[in-house]
Amino acid sequence: MNLNSTRRRLAARVFLLLVAYYPLVNWAIRKANFPLANLWEEIMLLVFLALAVATSWRKIGRLVASPVVLTALLFLSATLLGYAANTYYVGAYIQEARLAFEPFMAFVILFLLVDGNAAGLLREMIPHLVVTATMVALIGVYQYVRKVPIPAQWLDKATERGVISTRAFSLFGSPNVLAGYLEAIIPLGVYMVLVRTRWYERAIAAGCVLVMGCGFLLTLTRAAWLSAAGSYLVGLLILNPVVAAVFAAAGAGILIAVPTFRLRMTNLLSSAYVDKSNNLGRLFRWRQAFVNLTDHPLLGSGFGTFGGSAAQKYGYFTGISMDSVWIRVLAETGMVGFALYVSWLSSAFACVATRFFRSKDKLWLFASVGLLALLINLFTDNLLDSWAITLVMWSLFALGAVPEAGE
Numbered sequence: 001m002n003l004n005s006t007r008r009r010l011a012a013r014v015f016l017l018l019v020a021y022y023p024l025v026n027w028a029i030r031k032a033n034f035p036l037a038n039l040w041e042e043i044m045l046l047v048f049l050a051l052a053v054a055t056s057w058r059k060i061g062r063l064v065a066s067p068v069v070l071t072a073l074l075f076l077s078a079t080l081l082g083y084a085a086n087t088y089y090v091g092a093y094i095q096e097a098r099l100a101f102e103p104f105m106a107f108v109i110l111f112l113l114v115d116g117n118a119a120g121l122l123r124e125m126i127p128h129l130v131v132t133a134t135m136v137a138l139i140g141v142y143q144y145v146r147k148v149p150i151p152a153q154w155l156d157k158a159t160e161r162g163v164i165s166t167r168a169f170s171l172f173g174s175p176n177v178l179a180g181y182l183e184a185i186i187p188l189g190v191y192m193v194l195v196r197t198r199w200y201e202r203a204i205a206a207g208c209v210l211v212m213g214c215g216f217l218l219t220l221t222r223a224a225w226l227s228a229a230g231s232y233l234v235g236l237l238i239l240n241p242v243v244a245a246v247f248a249a250a251g252a253g254i255l256i257a258v259p260t261f262r263l264r265m266t267n268l269l270s271s272a273y274v275d276k277s278n279n280l281g282r283l284f285r286w287r288q289a290f291v292n293l294t295d296h297p298l299l300g301s302g303f304g305t306f307g308g309s310a311a312q313k314y315g316y317f318t319g320i321s322m323d324s325v326w327i328r329v330l331a332e333t334g335m336v337g338f339a340l341y342v343s344w345l346s347s348a349f350a351c352v353a354t355r356f357f358r359s360k361d362k363l364w365l366f367a368s369v370g371l372l373a374l375l376i377n378l379f380t381d382n383l384l385d386s387w388a389i390t391l392v393m394w395s396l397f398a399l400g401a402v403p404e405a406g407e
Contacts, residue, residue: 005115008055012113012121015048019106019391020128023136023181026387027171041387045105052112063111068351068401071344072104078337079303086302092314096304096332103390107348110398118399119363126188129392133185134208137215140168140178144218156267156276164260168218172386179224180383182216184370184392186228187235191366217254220264223380228373235369239362282323282380289322289331300334307331309385325378349375352400367396 018025029037036043053060063069076097083093114121147166154167154175167175189212192205216224229251236244255261267273277283285307292301304310307322311332322328330338349371356364374383374393383389 004055008052008113008115009121011048011051011055012110013124015106015109015113016121016125016395017128018044019395020125021132022391023171023388024132042102045102045109048109048113049105052109056112059112062403063108066111066401067347068107068344068397069111071340071347072101075333075337075340075344076101078299078333078340082299082302082333082337085299086296086305088302088305088316089314092304092310092316093302094304095310095313096308099309099385100303103384103387103394106391106394107398107401110395111402114399114402116402116404118402118404119359119361122363122367122396122399125395126192129185130189130192130205130208130212133182133189134211136170136172136178137168137182137212140170140175140215141211141218143170144168156273163263164220167220168215170215172388174386175219176221176224176381177383177386177389179216179219179221180374180377180381181386181388181392182212182219183224183228183231183373183377184389184396186212186216187232187366187370187373191363194362217261220260221381222264222268224373224377225265227376227379231369231373231376234372235365238365285322286324286327289324289327292331293334296334298334298336300330300332300337303332303337305332308382321382323382324380325382325384327379328382345375348394348397348401351397355400364400367400371396 026041029040034040064073079093079097079100083090144166150166150169155164168178169175170178172178172181186209189205189209193202193209196202196205216228233244233248236247255265274283289307292306295301300306301316304314305316307317307324307328309321311317312321322331326338326342329341333341349368352364352371353368355361356368371393374389377383
């Protein structure tokens with residue numbers, strides 16, 4: 001390994017450490033109110049991108065030719081066409097585009113910096129991710145035990161107020177974001193339990209998984225529960241059908257045995273909840289999205305005009321969040337943009353999943369399971385506004401996409 005390659009790998013390690021500890025680093029930077037604290041993520045990405053391009057410019061052609069980058073560029077082109085066709089305030093477009101493409105720079109950076117043995121880098125990263133996620137989950141558990149006050153809209157006033165007093169949200173300010181973050185990392189913690197050889201390392205890893213699992217459940221986020229349950233079950237069926245059956249039985253038992261969890265799930269199926277959702281709730285907003293699509297079928301109403309934070313900020317969407325990345329993108333970018341967006345994320349996920357099927361390395365199976373849970377969860381939550389989630393997601397995608405030596 002030459003000196004330049006060694007420096008690139010060191011830079012990749014440093015970048016992955018920043019991704020792993022992002023929730024804690026971000027909290028500390030903003031708490032200390034450092035100059036440019038609100039822009040520190042962009043500054044970090046620009047520094048590492050400049051380093052990656054300067055040291056790995058020969059790989060740019062291979063990067064651009066990869067299916068993930070090609071579909072990203074096509075999706076970007078579709079959003080620009082949508083903007084040109086609808087001619088609305090450019091600030092709304094720029095904000096939504098930044099949310100979509102800035103975190104994607106993590107993929108670009110790692111693809112350029114990592115020359116091979118991405119599995120080794122991921123194995124090095126996992127303990128740091130698990131430690132951070134455990135600390136974040138522990139804060140959420142503490143909030144739940146202490147009954148920290150939460151906004152009224154986080155609970156259903158008619159059926160849950162008085163029975164449920166709080167939800168875990170940790171450093172993120174949203175239980176849904178905490179749940180999305182943890183569901184992507186919990187399988188990596190389970191992988192640590194399985195591969196560690198010393199008993200005390202396994203015990204520590206199991207303790208971390210237990211804390212993360214408690215924090216995840218105490219978010220009381222039903223969409224994350226369901227997406228994680230389905231994804232984890234698929235992974236366990238591939239790994240061991242008997243373990244999958246035990247997991248399914250244990251999950252059902254927890255829902256039945258814990259009144260709070262049972263109330264959250266049964267409330268989801270109640271006629272009162274459905275009526276509320278149809279009346280200015282989530283189902284109402286989804287129907288409005290399809291009405292919007294009817295008016296703008298091919299290119300949508302424009303990136304940043306319907307259901308996201310940019311649309312809310314600039315007055316294009318008066319309701320609360322769309323509560324679905326997939327439906328929001330469909331409404332904003334039309335059938336053309338949506339097809340390209342699905343292709344973009346699915347091609348990135350395929351890099352990780354196919355790495356498992358080629359190598360049979362369980363590392364990639366557990367990474368795929370967490371990513372699949374997150375992608376399913378995007379159907380009911382606007383999770384990609386969170387840097388903590390998107391940096392982890394695109395870093396894992398990148399490590400799966402990096403060609404191994406000889407490829």
